[in-house]
Amino acid sequence: MAELAQPSGRFREIAxxxxxxxxxxxxxxxSTIRLRTHRLDAWSALPEVxxxxxxAHEIRMSVIDDLDGHVxxxxxxxxxxxxxxxxxxxxxxxxxxxxxxxxxxxAKLAAKxxxxxxxxxxxxxxxxxxxxxxxxxxxxEYILQLAGEHPVHIVAxxxxxxxxxxxxxxSAVRGKKIPxxxxxxxxxxxxxxxxxFLNADVGITGVNFAVSETGSICLCTNExxxxxxxxxxxxxxxxxxxxxxxxxxxxxxxxxxxxxxxGTGQKLTVYTTLLTGPxxxxxxxxxEELHVVILDNGRTNxxxxxxxxxxxxxxxxxxxxxxxxxxxxxxxxxxxxxxxPMGAVLLPLLVGLQxxxxxxxxxxxxxxxxxxxxxxxxxxxxxxxxxRDLVAERVAPWTERVAFALWSWAWSRPLGYRLSxxxxxxxxxxxxLVGPGRAWxxxxxxxxxxxxxxxxx
Amino acid sequence: xxxxxxxxxxxxxxxxxxxxxxxxxxxxxAGFDVVFPRRQVCCGQPAFNAGHHAAAxxxxxxxxxxxxxxxxxxxxxxxxxxxxxxxxxxxVGVEPFEVWELSAFLVHARFRPLPRNTGRRVAYHDSCHxxxxxxxxxQPRKLLRASGAxxxxxxxxxxxxxxxxxxxVRQPEVSAAMADEKLAGSGGxxxxxxDPGCLxxxxxxxxxxxxxxxxxxxSALVGSAGG
Amino acid sequence: xxxxxxxxxxxGGVTLVEQFVANAEAVxxxxxxxxxxxxxxAGVSTALYGLADTGSVVLAxxxxxxxxxxxxxxxxxxxxxxxxxxxxxxxLFAALGPDLPSALxxxxxxxxxxxxxxxxxxxxxxxxEVHVVLLPPA
Numbered sequence: 060m061a062e063l064a065q066p067s068g069r070f071r072e073i074a075x076x077x078x079x080x081x082x083x084x085x086x087x088x089x090s091t092i093r094l095r096t097h098r099l100d101a102w103s104a105l106p107e108v109x110x111x112x113x114x115a116h117e118i119r120m121s122v123i124d125d126l127d128g129h130v131x132x133x134x135x136x137x138x139x140x141x142x143x144x145x146x147x148x149x150x151x152x153x154x155x156x157x158x159x160x161x162x163x164x165x166a167k168l169a170a171k172x173x174x175x176x177x178x179x180x181x182x183x184x185x186x187x188x189x190x191x192x193x194x195x196x197x198x199x200e201y202i203l204q205l206a207g208e209h210p211v212h213i214v215a216x217x218x219x220x221x222x223x224x225x226x227x228x229x230s231a232v233r234g235k236k237i238p239x240x241x242x243x244x245x246x247x248x249x250x251x252x253x254x255x256f257l258n259a260d261v262g263i264t265g266v267n268f269a270v271s272e273t274g275s276i277c278l279c280t281n282e283x284x285x286x287x288x289x290x291x292x293x294x295x296x297x298x299x300x301x302x303x304x305x306x307x308x309x310x311x312x313x314x315x316x317x318x319x320x321x322g323t324g325q326k327l328t329v330y331t332t333l334l335t336g337p338x339x340x341x342x343x344x345x346x347e348e349l350h351v352v353i354l355d356n357g358r359t360n361x362x363x364x365x366x367x368x369x370x371x372x373x374x375x376x377x378x379x380x381x382x383x384x385x386x387x388x389x390x391x392x393x394x395x396x397x398x399x400p401m402g403a404v405l406l407p408l409l410v411g412l413q414x415x416x417x418x419x420x421x422x423x424x425x426x427x428x429x430x431x432x433x434x435x436x437x438x439x440x441x442x443x444x445x446x447r448d449l450v451a452e453r454v455a456p457w458t459e460r461v462a463f464a465l466w467s468w469a470w471s472r473p474l475g476y477r478l479s480x481x482x483x484x485x486x487x488x489x490x491x492l493v494g495p496g497r498a499w500x501x502x503x504x505x506x507x508x509x510x511x512x513x514x515x516x
Numbered sequence: 517x518x519x520x521x522x523x524x525x526x527x528x529x530x531x532x533x534x535x536x537x538x539x540x541x542x543x544x545x546a547g548f549d550v551v552f553p554r555r556q557v558c559c560g561q562p563a564f565n566a567g568h569h570a571a572a573x574x575x576x577x578x579x580x581x582x583x584x585x586x587x588x589x590x591x592x593x594x595x596x597x598x599x600x601x602x603x604x605x606x607x608v609g610v611e612p613f614e615v616w617e618l619s620a621f622l623v624h625a626r627f628r629p630l631p632r633n634t635g636r637r638v639a640y641h642d643s644c645h646x647x648x649x650x651x652x653x654x655q656p657r658k659l660l661r662a663s664g665a666x667x668x669x670x671x672x673x674x675x676x677x678x679x680x681x682x683x684x685v686r687q688p689e690v691s692a693a694m695a696d697e698k699l700a701g702s703g704g705x706x707x708x709x710x711d712p713g714c715l716x717x718x719x720x721x722x723x724x725x726x727x728x729x730x731x732x733x734x735s736a737l738v739g740s741a742g743g
Numbered sequence: 744x745x746x747x748x749x750x751x752x753x754x755g756g757v758t759l760v761e762q763f764v765a766n767a768e769a770v771x772x773x774x775x776x777x778x779x780x781x782x783x784x785a786g787v788s789t790a791l792y793g794l795a796d797t798g799s800v801v802l803a804x805x806x807x808x809x810x811x812x813x814x815x816x817x818x819x820x821x822x823x824x825x826x827x828x829x830x831x832x833x834x835l836f837a838a839l840g841p842d843l844p845s846a847l848x849x850x851x852x853x854x855x856x857x858x859x860x861x862x863x864x865x866x867x868x869x870x871x872e873v874h875v876v877l878l879p880p881a
Binding site for chain 1: 766796797804810811815832833835836837841843844846847849850852853855857858860864867868869870
């Protein structure tokens with residue numbers, strides 16, 4: 060998981076690069092505006108949306124309160140249907156299990172459908188090491204894989220790529236020139252990936268939700284690759300974060316009503332598929348073997364603490380689409396997997412604050428994310444809590460802690476305030492040269508300190 | 517005559533004294549005697565939002581010592597009003613104060629501003645705290661319209677201006693890009709805001725790269741272009 | 744399973760069938776009555792249920808209902824009896840109970856993606872065209 064670590068200067072560095080790229084700024088603008096508008100339209104067309112959000116929050120929290128119980132029930136229910144369940148405590152355990160399945164089957168080719176968790180654990184590299192080539196089949200993820208890049212948005216992974224970029228990548232793979240027109244590109248991708256679906260030895264997917272009562276997993280896609288990947292190859296491996304469980308199908312319905320509406324504005328994704336075990340006797344397709352890998356990777360640590368609500372996240376992307384910071388920087392500034400407000404909260408929780416110290420501050424705390432979250436996670440409040448932890452755990456630099464301590468000592472009494480501000484007024488010419496004043500003055504005129512209000516009265 | 521306490525806020529006192537004076541003028545015109553507790557300094561928000569809890573508490577205790585509970589406290593700042601009313605009591609461990617953001621108080625007091633802005637086009641910028649935590653967005657607009665101003669809507673009124681306290685200096689480039697979007701979004705109309713932080717940030721950016729005038733709500737209502 | 748009057752009562756004037764047709768067409772399905780189009784190479788399936796509020800068809804994998812019929816071909820034709828149209832997801836899961844098929848696909852329109860420059864492309868991996876043939880109640 061070392062790749063997920065975010066050295067403290069990285070956010071600002073990458074942000075500057077993205078800010079200077081007019082094409083990326085336009086793409087971020089267009090996509091976030093479009094997705095946000097669609098969500099708002101979909102929410103306002105659903106009279107019971109606020110009630111659903113409340114219920115969704117309760118459902119998610121009820122699972123978090125008894126996660127062990129739900130994992131047990133899910134495992135038993137799926138085993139009764141002939142499915143295999145593996146509980147992976149760490150990223151490595153998960154990758155190893157999947158790699159072993161592939162090795163045992165002599166798998167040369169794995170067809171993958173969208174799975175953020177598989178990125179989190181670095182699955183593709185682990186499979187390569189045992190001779191299995193993993194090909195992404197989501198159109199956006201496939202394009203990025205060809206380019207050797209990472210997804211930058213939860214539901215619109217390749218927003219920064221132009222049609223020309225895509226044409227170049229697909230032409231190289233098809234061995235012939237493909238014009239940068241949407242229909243040609245789509246056909247080329249469809250033809251290319253059709254072979255993958257038909258020839259794959261193993262299909263690998265993520266899981267949007269899992270139902271503990273029935274041992275089912277639910278996959279939501281628009282393209283159909285989730286269904287193809289879990290129907291055609293003889294083996295299906297599904298990887299899920301342990302927090303994806305819901306108690307019953309009735310609870311699943313509540314979350315399904317919110318997921319697509321919040322992510323893209325659709326009532327449902329085109330393919331909402333509920334899978335319960337491998338193929339049954341007499342069926343002519345569907346996997347012979349179904350493996351569900353339940354991943355912990357730091358999630359248990361969050362169950363009882365202040366950040367447990369973060370486990371309710373359904374990965375819809377609504378928070379990304381309203382975030383005023385994300386729309387300027389894109390996802391890469393946050394990490395290669397999780398970005399935007401949910402990434403700024405989740406990543407430090409998974410890798411430790413030490414490994415991602417600037418993420419809780421990569422936000423102006425405007426609160427738009429909390430407003431947009433379908434399961435009512437108080438994202439901006441969690442960011443504030445993380446900032447407190449940065450100080451309490453001494454990850455924040457000592458210079459910063461000393462500066463605030465001195466400031467608070469001076470400003471807790473009127474005389475200290477007067478003296479410090481009189482000094483500041485005297486030192487104004489130098490303010491733009493050091494510390495916060497310097498950072499301020501890079502991009503704005505410094506405010507002028509004149510006669511205080513209290514002295515005029 | 518009824519009385520109120522005025523909380524100038526640190527930014528108001530230091531950087532926008534004219535706006536604070538305008539706020540006091542408005543309160544007097546509304547028929548109130550304005551008391552200025554001289555021990556006031558700051559509500560502690562800069563440290564609080566940066567995660568420096570103990571530092572914030574130290575400064576916030578000064579607020580508790582400075583203000584009386586006998587009179588309402590009026591603040592020409594949405595973010596400080598939010599801090600003082602929503603977060604400070606729990607931070608210090610005291611009973612809540614009666615804290616009002618300026619425009620909310622003026623509308624509550626049925627104040628009608630003089631029609632000093634007839635013929636002027638202004639774009640009102642909602643600061644995030646006022647919009648999402650205080651739910652005060654109608655009152656400033658009501659007052660501006662009553663003063664004769666023609667209100668222009670930002671294309672994305674929901675977007676943060678990019679100040680965000682220490683965010684403005686931790687991520688200055690992103691912060692500036694967010695300001696640029698705001699400055700361009702008023703269509704040339706003067707930008708009016710109730711928050712000294714947003715104001716300092718937008719005005720500072722406009723001074724550097726060009727942009728419309730940015731004024732405090734109090735100054736806009738008094739009819740001066742003041743700071 | 745439900746008669747017209749019940750349909751009417753449920754949706755305040757607009758029947759479930761009418762609601763289904765409107766929503767299915769809105770997501771890009773072709774809806775036919777009684778007889779379907781004759782398209783060479785089309786995959787044919789029989790839907791278990793339809794969902795009125797989203798215009799979805801619900802397909803359950805079974806020995807006589809292979810998954811690939813609604814997945815691999817360019818065109819998918821599905822037969823749906825009118826009395827199998829339910830209001831929505833809540834009613835679907837209530838009707839299914841705890842005994843679920845190996846694969847339950849809730850399909851809402853043809854395959855699509857907006858991954859290239861945010862423009863809508865249809866028929867990315869799944870069928871480009873979906874035809875729903877409404878059959879009278881059994």
